[in-house]
Amino acid sequence: MSDQAKRTEKLVDAITALEAQRGVLSDAVVDAAVHGLKQQLQGLETSPAQTALAAERKLVTVLFADISGFTALSEKLDPEEVRALINACFEALVPIVQKYEGTVDKFIGDEIMALFGAPVAHEDDPERALRTALEMMQTIATFNAAHQTALSLHMGVNSGQVIAGEIGSKGRRDYSVMGDAVNLAARLEGASSDGEIFVGANTQRHTAHLFEFEALPPLNLKGKEAPVDVYRLLGLKHTPKTARGIEGLRAPLVGREEELREIKVAVLELSRGAGGLIALMGEAGLGKSRLIAETRAALPENVGSAEGRALSYTAGMSYWLVRELLRDLLKIDADAPPTEVARALRDSVAAECGDRVADIYPYLAPLLDHELEGEMAERVQFLGAEALQSRMLEAFRDYVRARSCRQPLLLIWEDLHWSDPSSLRFLEALLPLTREVPLLLLGALRSDESPARQLLDGAFEKFAEPGRRFALRPLSPGQSMTLIRELLQLEDLPENMRDIILERADGNPFFVEELLRSLIEAGVVVLTGGRARVTREITAVDLPETIQGVVTARIDRLAPEPKQTLQKASVLGRVFQERVLERLHEGIAESRIMRSLVELERREFVLSGRELASETRALEEGDYIFKHAITQDVVYHSLLLAQRKVLHAAAAHALETLFPGRSDELAATLGYHFERAEAAPEAAHYLGRAGERAQGTFANAEALAFYRSALAQVERIDPAAQDAKTRRSAAHLNEKLGDVLTLTGEHGPARAAYERARSRLLDGEQIVRSRLHRKTGFSHNLQRHYDETGRAFDLAEKELGEVADGRPAEWWEEKVQIQLERMHLFYWQGMAAEMREIAARFRSAVEERGAPIQRGKFFQMLALSHLTASRYRPSEECLELAELSVSASEGSANLSEASHVRFVLGLIHLWRGNFAVAIGHAQAALALARRVGDRVIEARCLTYLAVAFRRAGQVEFARDYATRTLELASKLEMVEYVAMGHANLAWVAWCDDDHAGIAQHGAQALTLWHGMDDPYGFDWMALWPLAAVAFQQGRLGDMIEHLRALFGPNQHPLPDDLEAATRRAITAGERDREAAKTDLECALRAAREARQL
Template sequence: MERKLATVLFADLVASTELVSGADPEVVRRRVTTFFEGVAQCIESHGGTVEKFAGDAVMAAFGIPRSHEDDAERAVRASLSILEQVHKLGLEARIGVEAGEVVVDDTDSTFATGEAVNVAARLQQAARPGEILIGESAHRLTLTTVETEPAGPLELRGFRHPIPAFRPIAAVDGRRALGSLAAPFLGRDSELELLQNTLERTIRDRRPHVFTIYGEPGVGKSRLVREFLAGVEGATVLAGRALPYGEGVTYWPLAEMVKSAAGITDDDPLEEAQQKLLECCGDEAIAELLGLASGVLEAVEGERGQPEIAWAAREFADELASVQPLVLVFEDIHWAEEPLLELIDHLAQWVRERALLIVCLARPELLDVRPGWGGGRIRSTAIELEPLPREESERLADALLADTALPTKVRATLLDKTEGNPLFVEETVRMVLESGDGRVFDRIPDTLQALIAARIDRLPQSEKLLLQRASVIGRIFWIGALARLAPEFGEEIEDAVEDLLIRDLVTREARSTITGESAYRFKHVLIREVAYAALSKSSRADLHARFADWLRERADNELLEIRAYHLDQACTLLAELDGRPPLELAQTTAHVLDLAGKRALSREANQSARKLLLRAVELEPTLERRYNAARAAWKLADLGSVLVEMSAVVEAAAVAGDNRIHGRALNALSDSILAREGDATRARELADRALDVLDEDDFEGRFGALDTRSLVDWYEGKLGSAEEYETQALAAAQIAGRKDLESKATLELASIQLVRMEDDKAAPLIERALELADASGSIVARASAAMTKGDYHRLRAECDEAEQWLVQAFDLFTEAGSQLGIGKSSSYLARLAWHAGDPKRAEKLLRDAIRLLAPMQERGTLCEAQRVLAQLLVEQGRIEEAEKYALAARETVSAEDLASRATTRLALAQVRVAQGRDDEAASLFREAVEIVRGSEYCRIDLELLPPYVQFLRERERLDEVAALEERLAELAPSAA
């Protein structure tokens, strides 16, 4: 069974009943036979195949059994010819034509099934006598060769929605075997010179530079870089490509670079790979992180996140570039996941005083997800490769054709239809040269897919089969893997692959990542995609499963994510065909997806982890898989999903008696409810349940519950109780040996002292937290400690020190990719800028913070940024806008977050003062003060009281001022 892109034609004799009625049967037979013969002749002369005669109708197919690049055009031309032929007989016909994917039983069969067949049949029934109707796909394939007019959309029987239809008016008018074509490098001299000059400047200035090359498939991005690299001397060159799989291969390009630099193959024993990596990196921590990222090593105790991997990659690049200039080539980054794009940004920003050139190749769709990529950064260049000019296309075609002469019309059509795309030109010339009998068709196809499909169909059946089997493996394939998928070739398989190489469908890889395995690459990814599309889904499923089995035997741990992808493809295809995959396959796939998902989670490739683990849950929903999938959502701040999924996990874990998962799921649920819903009562209840459930020796789990319990009491103004819980959390972190958690707890204790205005107690705690964060190696821990240190100096009006630490925190959060941290540090920097007399900078920082924080649905930080912006806008006299943000802050704040309830009312009170609505302002001031009365929120009191006292004094309400001034004098004598 095979899938093919084909065009189907239905032709029906009009009024056949009237023709038969009362007529001599011999006359009728002769006229109907003449009709059928004429229709068949028109079809066959245009390269179509008559599939069947049914009564007075004819069904024909174009592209079966062999594809042509212009099958849709041929079908339309045949239809026009049929109408002309039938008219000569004094008869009329109606015709329907549509193109699309169909399924045929074998390579020689002409019996096709598929939607295109049904659409063509219904269009024929809807056509008027003497009319041709073609469907949307056929119209799209003949845009430049057939003149049409709209005839739809039409309501056709059996289809839910109207079907677009078009009426053709007229068609627009226009062997020597060869191995590999040697395409010259043409039309890119200026781009090549720019690349060369950029490298020279990078070496001269010893500063990193990012050079992004955009272009449509086949336009010559890779060829340009190959020519550039061929002239690079005295530099280290490492290259890697982002895979189109999109699941669990986040750092694949980095892995290729690391393995290449270290000389590691995918089937190296673990100890040997570790040793090679350590020798290459020269540092155990860097080697471990890069080993995890590249798949050389299994995940170790605890987790290593995206920030640490980025740090290790930076150190790795820095070391290589310290020896000689370094060129890193990232191919196909339009397929890259966000962590890889962040890593490239990280290298460009944080490698210092080194000659590092980062070359990125991408299709324009990268800009859909990263609109600013390649711009807005110093030392960054972005170019788009346009199609070759007409004269360069002519030179390219002439060079490829060599001594083969083409008719002027055919040559002109070739250049028109390829539109300067070098791969289009090359593949089209190849098709002409391989036509076999020296003839060429009237037109050169307008899509590369049609070119490749037709070219593949002209291969000997054995080579076509081999190409299709290789397509299942991927863009790069290994001889051993292909032998597993095509055992009928036996020892001749290498010779067969060499034939594909001679035909220039594949190229040989200079280096294989698996020792002893010759590796080949499809010349272009579209060749692989077209070959794959021709396989039936049942064949694909079988081949994916067989390749996954080969991976298990040869490089299971190293290529775990790839194996998971192929097993999942097999399951998906069989479920589509049979309703569900076989149980054993589903269980195996779920297991491998689970392993790959947990590996991604340990590297903080959380989006990939989420997809992998959700799919594992779908196939076999174990409790641990459900918990890990929900944990990935928690790390992504997808709080809505966390609430739903963790609630279900909590119930299931309770039934199963799994205390570890039960307690930790309660922690996640408690934290998410507090952050998203602001429900401190419910959060406290869940945290207390977690403490009851978790085993006494699960110190890491107990830390989470105690830390959340402390935060709940902080929300409610119970600072003494919050301090007690955080002290217990600190002890749990110490026993667990988690210095990052120990630093977090120490910072929380320091923050409690700061809000009490006991700065002398807070200072040593902050210093201790900084030491712990540095020792932990966690970028987020270091950033959090720096932020608290900076805020400590801000509160004491020590602006220079505050700026230094807060900028450091912002930079570290940026390096870590922590959106919440960036938002928080931006908010603190904004307050500092406002205090220092720079309201413009403060406003920008606050707006940036709000933009980052709003999608997270994290109430506490967002409402504070909103209310500070409102206060800033009031000071600038922008009252209407200030009111908007003050009301938004009051809407955002949690009902049980006492401190923020008070500060958001303060902001709205100041807006009302500016609006002259004194009664409302007075009420809001009173509410704010009453909310925190009796609490230990001394610093909040100090923020609330001065504007309230000023408001009362200006209105000569001195009887209300005395008590407030007394409290203010206690807090800060100089402010009274």
């Protein structure tokens, strides 16, 4: 016997057993008890499919009503008379529950438990429960008068999430509900006295606009740790207040004429060559998507358009929105073969960008997950993560610019509040183009605070014109009535129904539509020949209060099989593919699934690709989308956690089976499903791969999120089941996490990640352990923690062991890297001799076994050793070594190191007085650093560009770079560069004659430098501006003290002529300050000539 047949048999048996008790319980009581069972049986009989998932989460209002007074009657009456009275009382009360379409869950002695929202939900279940309670109070009084009794009622009502479904043992299971909301309703009933209706806070919140309540002191109830807020229901309000309505139906565009007119003006201006920015902001359901649809439907022939839509789960999926836009621009399907994708992209780039194909095509291809070959692959092969991201952004911007120049272009970014950070950066990069080419950017987003909202707010401040921002508002009552008439083609809507809809909808077009559709499906409004007629008043079928109530009410009206299909589709996300959905319907014929989809599409729960073509964009054949995201949310959250777990696992396995060659592309999605399926090993695997993909395109925020999620999954694996593979995976993930954190300047968390990685290593992995120690030291060195750096490098060398024959290449590579980084440590400590000692010992190893970038690094360290030994008076040999380091690094895949050697070459030119050459090298290094995302080298480049422009006398450039230095170095906690930023700003303040600025920045620079463990030799950068302002203010004593400080311990020597003039001024000032003014002024003039002031 099939499961469906067994379930049918059980329902029939249960109904038969209840029917047999009519003589005992009476007709009214039995009718109420079998009401829910008959609804379930009807669903089985009207569909050959399985029932919907057996149990589900539902928002339910529970009413407990206890009848008091039967005990006293039992002392006076015969038991048979008491039974008759009880049944008569139930017969009077139960129809009230039925009137409001509630379900009698059970009778417990002389107590009734009734449900509103299970098994079938209504849009206003809390209201129905309270109306039932009030009418029960009236009815018990009538009953007492009719039967000369003194019975009374006391009740408890509460709303909340419950688990609804079959409950019981294997032999007997009945439909019921479980959950804290049920328990609280029972406790409220127990706490109430005769004649009282106690209501929970959740129910009161949903119905306060309709009912009068008295707030009671919080009660201490059994099973509750904290006191519970309780309200006593007093009755209906004499004048009900307005309540917000609920989202809903698809409708003609009403009440948005002004916004549409303004958008059309912007599009017309676009067609004539003017770009711009449009932001549509507002709550869900206020008409953003419809405005977009109307805009695209009315585009001039000479305007092109494309749309990308973010989804609720794509905020962590790098470039999702941009990828969607690019696909729409190219008009290619998501499942298009790689050859078709490559051809479409190449042809489009060639058509739009002419001979620049090689500059654009290889950097757009990664957005479409297309694997490059040959020359094109070589262009990206050695790019670092952020470098590739930067080139991708530039290529996308250039491609959009080219398309916009050929044809005015409208780019639509929908649901921006769910956008991934990388796509937001692309949007930000396009903003300036709107003022240069005919490009119109239209973003639609919720009005809530979000990164997208911040971006657009900032854009409107920066690009005030030409921009249009619309904060969509609710419709007026007149506009809402127009919408209703347009939908129903009905002029004579009953006044009471019209007033209720307008009151409930509160001007939200989506709410109006959903309310009307609910009425249509309930049979209150019937459509005939394109026109509507009202069949009855709706006083007993009140309108919905909440979005969840409306959507759940519509869902519960579905036959079991379409409902089950909708539930399973919700696990796949808002957009889902039919063939993936089929894999979640094991044992169900494809034709039956299609029938369900047709029904869901007919009732506008979902839209297919062909249907969506009339909306804002087309999906691929076989793809569907939930018409409203809120529907998908409500359906998904109705599933039990256990059900979600099973379905997510099925979804993941389906994706693996259907798309075996796309596991890297789908890594984030697969990780998402396996994570929610609690399949920790698989989730960790795919989330880690997703992290590597994000890191590979330098989407740092996404990479960090994926690595952390992957590690969380590893931690979920039972320690007893963690084999060597799991430990290696944990170590690898922690190391990758540490690498990204180091790159982004989060050194403490980075070192913690490396420590965790070391703790998961197995015996025998000395090279990996050494590498992790060395990376820890590198992180410490960036923050000038010299002792910690040295200890970490010592540990790294200890793990490697001594030099010996037969060491593998990776051993030598690590050994060389440790020496190079130790030389860098000595450089920061001013230990030139130690640097040269390492160079002498390991030169042959570097030349014979080092990688190209290591050879470049070696020459760079030699150059820095000469620079240190010369006290920053670089020789020709020092310069030659720096140039050799650059040439040795050419062709390296490590662009971070390549940028560093270029930076050092610029640094040496700076100290040789070749300012223009120094600036050129530093700017080239800065560009490389930004491409690879090395924030540390970026900070160094900014710092010394400020110095170079300062010494070249270019105040505004110095100001700009010094300000940027201060901002970035502060984030990275690079104290010496924070101080350098202040010192350079002190010089800028001197140029501005800003005495307060000189004092502030100069003092701050010296304080920071003098607080470092090792002295910094550049005090002159702050001291000369301080000395100059002291001279101008006549504080000659202070000036002389500043000049003396120039010769403090470990300070770099001044140029010979400047040193002589300065010492002469100090000596003269010590004899007679006033007489020394000429010498002091000569010292300042000499400082200016030496480009130190």
